[in-house]
Amino acid sequence: MPAVAPETLAQTLVDHAPTVRAAWLDAAADELRGRTTRGELEREQTDIYDALVDGLRAGGTEVSAEAFDQLRGILADVSAARARLGFTPRETAVGMFALKEGLYALAGSPDAMAGLVPLLRLVDDLGLFTFETFASAREAIISEQAEQLLELSTPVVKLWEGIVAVPLVGTLDSARTQVVMEKLLNTLVETGSTQAIIDITGVPAVDTQVAQHLLKTVVAARLMGAECTISGIRPQIAQTIVALGIEFGDIRTRATLADALVDALREGRRSPAGVTA
Template structure:
């Protein structure tokens, strides 16, 4: 057993207490996201795993089998913290504070062996630096998972399919329309057509900031898919600048029913369904007659 492993085995409790003191003294500690009890449990598990791994004599290769439990513990901690809302710095400081705790105990125990102390500190720092990189990589992956999940949820919310009348659906699109979002729009719209048996769908792009050739192709694909389901599609929200862009790009939308406003699209949809819109005598109220 090397000096580092022996020190970890013989001074585990003291290192843990020093490590906990370092963490609790850090003003950046998010005690609103993790309790002291949970922090101690995580720290104790990691320190025990590290002591067992170094006892094999391996203090360099963290990808060896003996470090599997250590890497797993660190990965779980990093992913959990990413989901809880910790920052990369806060997660990285978790391992760095362990380095300080072990170093302080090692310096005290080996004060009369400066050359050996220097060697052991270099080994320790290299080991913990590699483990901190594992923490950082896993944290980033965990944060990316959170972002992707939130993005999917936002896409679901931002592409609502509204039933405005019997047989008529409206889907207001807000924001940029890319390939991934087009797929969500198409799936939601087609599913609602099946669920409601609607024959007309209105795609309102008033909230789309710009329409280029790619966005236009996405719209054409959505219209084509809607027609394959036996429904007619109307695109509304064609502003003057969007119309100019479409003409400039040479995009052919002549076979698609387009309208400048959602109100105009609704008028066409009502007409196609045989619904008549009339003003009543009671104020300016409108009545719909089949």
Template sequence: MSQPSSNILADVINKYEAELTNDWKRTLTQVSVGTGLESELAQLCTQFLPLFSRAVQRAAQENINSTEWDEARNLLAEFSRLRARQGFTPTQTAMFIFSLKQPLFSLFRREFATQPAELADATWLSNTLLDQLGLFTVEVFQQSRDQIISRQQQELLELSTPVVKLWQNILALPLIGTLDSSRTQVVMESLLQKIIETGAAIAIIDITGVPTVDTLVAQHLLKTVAAARLMGADCIISGIRPQIAQTIVHLGVDLEDVITKATLADAFVVALQRTGATLSPTLKA
């Protein structure tokens, strides 16, 4: 695209800035009815248009990644990130830019009524730029969503591996959710650390909350048991559901060396016996 057409575009925007801003705000209000953010959007329109026209005027190519577009891009990026955090859809985010097209094009039609060549040029240029900007907002939106997801994953990881002390020298590790390599690593480390801290002789790994056990998960469990044994603590695996027991046998996983119990209560009784404690019912008078 030649320099003149971008100049024409910038001139038109500057000339009719107030009118264009108002039209844009009106279009935005129509597409974003019910979001309750009209005033915020209106303010953003007023900020964005001058940046847009300045960038159009200064940038040599129709590429929004050049430095001339920095200001406009930063404003949009901030807006998109905010939208992602507030839980809006990508469409709602991108509509902000795309809704500028209609008022801008009708302005062109009026301005270049007798100059079809300029009309086509200006329309094409602004269309290309606005498409790029719209896609840019979606991209930033997606990125911030990904960040949110990975942060939540991290939080879940920290939350989901508590090691609790049941009794003197007895630890329990209630596992909830699917076990993958990174999670098992965290589980293993926190269990071993806790064994050192408390000097526990027995650890009960309860897998009632683990939905499926495949070869990988079984492998991870066996590794945890082996590592605990190397440190001098015994492990009991409890809470194995009937289906999971069948799966384990079908997969040919060897749990021969590990004590397994159906429920946490059974495992606890065994652990108490191992540590030399006994439970007896008290008769009430």
């Protein structure tokens, strides 16, 4: 059987638009019940349907064809919006795959069905494109949220005039250390502080890698003219540091944040630019 021309497929969609779109809307609305309104779904399908017809009229036969640029853009926007709203991959892809229900409504005979095969294959490809763009959008959102959580998990607080603290909680890895360093250095510049306390009371364990991260942060702060104190050295952590042979050199360490703050206040009194408690 000769291939059906895209223009013929476009005309089929135009001639049977009421039937196809009604069945498509019913199938999608039934699957997405409660997730979106029927009116919103109908407006979304109108844009997709019109772009599909235009692409076929322009000679498009593959999803990647230039004729379907507008359609791909619409599907990408829909996928991204649903990813932000928390839709599942199935709920997103079914919006496109449900168009097949509308096409099945036209298959009154074997010949009619054969003529619709190219359209059915195209809908399958469009459904897969929708799924792939949804996955990419969701990965981008997850990555953005992870960065936001990382920012929130590494606060730099001003304890006193000229004194800032970084209370760390959880595992300290390379990515988080970079954030800690950047936030600490920026805060030192913004506040003009000369004393910084890095509190590791909430860090479950200190190994060689964590120690190296801490040392790099202290060195970076010193280059900015600030002195650092590492507090929260619990007995278990102290024993681990000794067992690993980790050297903190001349870096000041204290058992608690309170002890570190007392030392920082004393240093501030000694400094000509320091504060007087």
